[in-house]
Amino acid sequence: MDSKKIILTGDRPTGPLHIGHYVGSLKNRVALQHTYQQYVMIADVQALTDNAENPDKVRNNIEQVALDYLAVGIDPTLTTIFIQSCIPEIAELTIFYLNLVTVARLQRNPTVKDEIQQKGFGASIPAGFLCYPVSQAADITAFQANLVPVGQDQVPVIEQTIEIVRTFNRLYGNTLIEPQALVPQDAGRLPGIDGKAKMGKSLGNAIYLSDDADTVTKKIMSMYTDPGHIRVQDPGRIEGNMVFTYLDVFDPDKQKVAELKAHYQRGGLGDITVKRYLNDIMQVVLQPIRDRRAQYASSKGDVLALLKKGTHEARQKASLTMDAVRRAMKISYF
């Protein structure tokens, strides 16, 4: 029998995934799939909570995100990849969990609060968006997940899931598994190539996993460095210099990075030279990802077929939870 612990995680399909996603979560998932039973969800329902008027955007990113997963090495024979909206049990659970939280508690959720700010909803917050942590509690508990790997910014959402689970179990008897957030230790956010805090689509500062080699090179050559470093012989700053920030993250040769930093700081190392070096490092990271993508992308039907299979598997698991929830809540009639 399968006694592996269960992991559930996912992404909103609102754009292609970038190297910030890679270091923040995707790489981790590739490692975790060998030890745990992993579910990875393409969260189209959640994406629609703030994209109700953009169904094409969400639709067009389903295969894209799935290909990003496959390209980084998430293996569909080890990980169940599925589409959220095809699991009606998640929607059903959400309806019941909504009775277990207050509107005030949802409004206090720091993650939701921040996102409401960022998205500029003002007084017009879609109710579905305000309630997405409840829907996310349904995502997690439908699969009886023990662990939920997320970035630091999503921790309050998992805390709210834990509260819902405790309330449910207290009211209806022990039914749901209490999950735990799994936040990677070195989970610093990778800044954008412009040095802005967060890599993102709207800022136009991301390197995508689907970018071809030339595009990556162009982006790296345009990276934010030290604006005061004019002549090669001048001393340069490495703090806030994206080339060194990225080398710290991606270059396995720490000794070499230390040497380059020292050289740059004392002067005599030009931006172009060090950017070319970083470019070589990045191409080594990204080329196998591009190769795997090309293999999967050569037959688009295969990606949809894989999603269909994963979704079928996921649904079987969720329906077992739904049965248990119905029995616990006394709404199992026939």
Ligand code: TRP
């Ligand atoms: N809210 C997550 C994000 O924005 C995506 C997500 C949806 C998720 N459902 C989930 C993450 C369940 C973990 C578990 O990144």
